[in-house]
Amino acid sequence: MAFPKELIRNFCIIAHIDHGKSTLADRLMQLTQTVAERDMEEQLLDSMDIERERGITIKSTAVRMFYTAKDGKEYMLNLIDTPGHVDFTYEVSRALAACEGAVLVVDATQGIEAQTLANVYLALDNDLDIIPVINKIDLVSADPENAIHEIEDIIGLPAQDAPRVSAKTGLNVEEVLERIVSDIPAPEGDAEAPLKALIFDSLYDNYMGALSYVRVMDGTVRPGDRIRFMHSGNEFDVTEVGIFDPHRKPVKELTAGEVGYISASIKSVAETKVGDTITLASAPAKEPLHGYKQANPMVFCGIYPADGADYEALKEALDKLILNDASISYEPETSQALGYGFRCGFLGLLHMEIAEERLEREFDLDLVTTAPSVIYRVIMLDGSVRMIDNPSNLPSPMEIQRMEEPMVEANIMTPPEYVGSIMELCQEKRGFFIDMTYLEENRVKLTYRMPLNEIIFDFFDGLKSRSRGYASFDYELGEYEESDLVKLDFLLNGDMCDALSTIVHRDKAYAKGRAVAEKLQEVIPRQQFEIPIQAAIGGKIIARETVRAVRKDVLAKCYGGDITRKKKLLEKQKEGKKRMRQVGTVSVPSEAFMSVLRIN
Amino acid sequence: MAGLYIHIPFCKRKCRYCDFISFPDYKNEDLYFVALVSEMRKYAPLMKDRHFDTVFIGGGTPTSLKPGRIAALLSEAKNCFDIAENAEITVEANPESATEEKLKELYDAGADRLSIGLQSANDIELHAIGRIHTRDDFLRAVSAARKVGFTNINADVMHGLPGQTKESYLETLRLVTDLELPHISSYALILEEGTPLFDDVNAGKVMLPDPDDTADMEDAGFAFLESAGYSRYEISNFAKEGFSCRHNLNYWDNGEYLGIGLNSHSALRLKGDWTRFRNTDMLNEYIAELGEGRLPVRDTRKIERDEEMFETIMLGLRKTEGIIRADFAARFGCDPVEHYAPAVAELEADGMAETTETILRLTRRGLDFQNEALIKFMEQ
Numbered sequence: 001m002a003f004p005k006e007l008i009r010n011f012c013i014i015a016h017i018d019h020g021k022s023t024l025a026d027r028l029m030q031l032t033q034t035v036a037e038r039d040m041e042e043q044l045l046d047s048m049d050i051e052r053e054r055g056i057t058i059k060s061t062a063v064r065m066f067y068t069a070k071d072g073k074e075y076m077l078n079l080i081d082t083p084g085h086v087d088f089t090y091e092v093s094r095a096l097a098a099c100e101g102a103v104l105v106v107d108a109t110q111g112i113e114a115q116t117l118a119n120v121y122l123a124l125d126n127d128l129d130i131i132p133v134i135n136k137i138d139l140v141s142a143d144p145e146n147a148i149h150e151i152e153d154i155i156g157l158p159a160q161d162a163p164r165v166s167a168k169t170g171l172n173v174e175e176v177l178e179r180i181v182s183d184i185p186a187p188e189g190d191a192e193a194p195l196k197a198l199i200f201d202s203l204y205d206n207y208m209g210a211l212s213y214v215r216v217m218d219g220t221v222r223p224g225d226r227i228r229f230m231h232s233g234n235e236f237d238v239t240e241v242g243i244f245d246p247h248r249k250p251v252k253e254l255t256a257g258e259v260g261y262i263s264a265s266i267k268s269v270a271e272t273k274v275g276d277t278i279t280l281a282s283a284p285a286k287e288p289l290h291g292y293k294q295a296n297p298m299v300f301c302g303i304y305p306a307d308g309a310d311y312e313a314l315k316e317a318l319d320k321l322i323l324n325d326a327s328i329s330y331e332p333e334t335s336q337a338l339g340y341g342f343r344c345g346f347l348g349l350l351h352m353e354i355a356e357e358r359l360e361r362e363f364d365l366d367l368v369t370t371a372p373s374v375i376y377r378v379i380m381l382d383g384s385v386r387m388i389d390n391p392s393n394l395p396s397p398m399e400i401q402r403m404e405e406p407m408v409e410a411n412i413m414t415p416p417e418y419v420g421s422i423m424e425l426c427q428e429k430r431g432f433f434i435d436m437t438y439l440e441e442n443r444v445k446l447t448y449r450m451p452l453n454e455i456i457f458d459f460f461d462g463l464k465s466r467s468r469g470y471a472s473f474d475y476e477l478g479e480y481e482e483s484d485l486v487k488l489d490f491l492l493n494g495d496m497c498d499a500l501s502t503i504v505h506r507d508k509a510y511a512k513g514r515a516v517a518e519k520l521q522e523v524i525p526r527q528q529f530e531i532p533i534q535a536a537i538g539g540k541i542i543a544r545e546t547v548r549a550v551r552k553d554v555l556a557k558c559y560g561g562d563i564t565r566k567k568k569l570l571e572k573q574k575e576g577k578k579r580m581r582q583v584g585t586v587s588v589p590s591e592a593f594m595s596v597l598r599i600n
Numbered sequence: 601m602a603g604l605y606i607h608i609p610f611c612k613r614k615c616r617y618c619d620f621i622s623f624p625d626y627k628n629e630d631l632y633f634v635a636l637v638s639e640m641r642k643y644a645p646l647m648k649d650r651h652f653d654t655v656f657i658g659g660g661t662p663t664s665l666k667p668g669r670i671a672a673l674l675s676e677a678k679n680c681f682d683i684a685e686n687a688e689i690t691v692e693a694n695p696e697s698a699t700e701e702k703l704k705e706l707y708d709a710g711a712d713r714l715s716i717g718l719q720s721a722n723d724i725e726l727h728a729i730g731r732i733h734t735r736d737d738f739l740r741a742v743s744a745a746r747k748v749g750f751t752n753i754n755a756d757v758m759h760g761l762p763g764q765t766k767e768s769y770l771e772t773l774r775l776v777t778d779l780e781l782p783h784i785s786s787y788a789l790i791l792e793e794g795t796p797l798f799d800d801v802n803a804g805k806v807m808l809p810d811p812d813d814t815a816d817m818e819d820a821g822f823a824f825l826e827s828a829g830y831s832r833y834e835i836s837n838f839a840k841e842g843f844s845c846r847h848n849l850n851y852w853d854n855g856e857y858l859g860i861g862l863n864s865h866s867a868l869r870l871k872g873d874w875t876r877f878r879n880t881d882m883l884n885e886y887i888a889e890l891g892e893g894r895l896p897v898r899d900t901r902k903i904e905r906d907e908e909m910f911e912t913i914m915l916g917l918r919k920t921e922g923i924i925r926a927d928f929a930a931r932f933g934c935d936p937v938e939h940y941a942p943a944v945a946e947l948e949a950d951g952m953a954e955t956t957e958t959i960l961r962l963t964r965r966g967l968d969f970q971n972e973a974l975i976k977f978m979e980q
Contacts, residue, residue: 528969528972548812550811551811551812551815551968552788552811552814552815552818552968552969553968553969553970553971553972554835554967554968554969554970554971555790555835555970555971556787556788556790556835556836557787557790557836560605560658560851560859560864560865561605561851561857561859561864561865561866561867562865562878563851563865563867563876563911563914563915564865564876564878564899566914567911567914569971570914570971570974570975570978571978573971573975574975574978574979577975
């Protein structure tokens, strides 16, 4: 018999990075004896190495816990853990849609942060009931009254009776469980109605294939059922359904209100798209759940093996990575400078960095990455439109009528003392000021309309350094706008290096061209001949640097009979050479392609 | 024909750029001497079929040993090994310890070649690199060496030293050529990690000349030496006619040599296999193991034919006359120009190598970029 629906609570935890989300989740699992003490590994939910190291959640996960409340009844609590970064806003929104309530964790020493706020608004949009929790009250610098004051002022949520806890020591955590039971409504939905299961995440398992993590809204699903993905139309036979306690455990059925996984021998997570609705092929629901969006990559870059011989290995690694993250797109591309590689698309810059890191770490690859690019809309003279995600593919200016670039609306939260320097930064990044509001005495929200292309470089770093880390921001993708864009090229000893080309606004081309040329001059080693480095727009040279010729490259010393030393030095030099790319006559170290990404 | 090398790992003071194995502490001098003798005696039966054509006693500072020690080592070497009557026997000396008395001992013991570590004839430069001698010490050493009978004398000099200029380098060279020493080795300073000079340069306490200035020095200095009648027979070595160093030429011909002493390296054909090994670089191990009657050998490696070929290229192309194709063919059964055809063709096209019917050699430019040339051979 199914678990009584009125005793189920589906919730998530919203918190800023470092505010203690994972620690609280760990503590809840401990209190409900979901994990034995001895299995307790810190931050159990964040299973990927990178997640643990960076202290962020990239994938969503879910855990089922049982809790006997003070009213004597046993409740089933499903905790859905959500990613915590702007790149993954859509994933977060789907995870939230799978819940009825959210626990908002606020650090008593820090107060509420911009990113948290964005997720709180997402939760409110999804009609979630929110339980504020003040964490880290064990710290000397804790100021729970201020945190409560912020929650009430900024979000407008009564917070006087918010549990004041220390997830670290376990103090008052039980109170959170009681509040989940009392404040969050039981799921609605009809177990007998046609199946509607919301996919809030998916994961690739080597043995079972792609698993859909679902919240069943209506109906019931069992092994043997033929299911249909309503947006893609694909159908599969269910081989297993199960729950997380916190490891996967098969069950007989998942029914309305429950959270779990569905396995149906699906080859790739690309077929189990987050936000899609699963229904039964035999008795389909009339309409899918709303809110489905195709998650489109916004940031593109070329990824190449540092050693050309590793192309196949890179391809295999990407194939495997995609199994687990369908939001990454990739297709083969070739560069004169870098040889064979892939043009890859990501949800955002963090997503890109994480993917690169995973490729290098989990697949032991050495990569060269080109500067990230957004997708430009190019309106040709004949009126046709081309979408360009690789500067090398930009048609000649002669054929172009105009160009457009994607804009975002960026919300920046900062203490007032940094407003001046942040506005300067936004100005430098071609932002249009839209609004400034005092959220409260010591918190200002700046709203700018900015080109995405400016954000994907070093905007975040700039924001952090100009606000001593206090400012945070998120953005929403807006419309395309016409812009005076040019392609900036770099020539090494007269040969154009396609992997270095970028599309920039005309006003910034000179500064950027000069900065990159200077940087290249530093990182390109001296060679047997003098190397002119030129930055050019169209045919016009706008900056020039020179790498002087090296005069000698020979081991003068004879080291007596110790020729192993000489051999080792040569080996090392040879290895270094292998990591160089040939651009025309010039050897360019792999690092050069990346060092141009960070120009200040 | 094989070479014999004997290492003396003691110095009065360690120079700031030096990364060779040597200690400024003589407390183990006697034990070390005993160990050297035991090592030679252990090798004696193993080397009875080899003829030694050159002996080189290097260091460290061999002339800083107690009186009589070098003579005793040479006499022991002659007892243990078949050393040719006309063998070239070199001893390294530093100007401050090359007294007439010491030099006479060496000469009388059979040494016929003296290699003096001059490095620079500029006292400020000498001080900067931690040498303990002066220009005058060098002049005294040369005249003492000549007085006791040495005619085959080398001076080691360096360029790229802190504070050095093209003019001061040329002055050093001019001093040597004016003295008419028949051999000069001129090495560019290599900043080795772990040396005090390396640390000082990194800490910004010492400035080295710009690499371009060092290259200018070298070009000017080498041109000067050639104009003074010295011919460059190896990347860093110059000699008057008939005074090339046979011991070093044997290294560059990838010939056999036996190293005696701490961290000495050896290359020998053993049962048909080209084999390299070295001695331990720990003084206590060296003394202890020989005390127990064992050879303190480390890192014995059989060198495969391909690698032996590359070694022969790597070493042979240091010589300006290059590699004699017939010698290479006699050793490996193939012609180097044919065997390394793609690399050779590329280097010839770049003006870095040239070939004739009989030889394969690097051009002047090829010698300047020898590393790059060798990588081409490696990659093939």
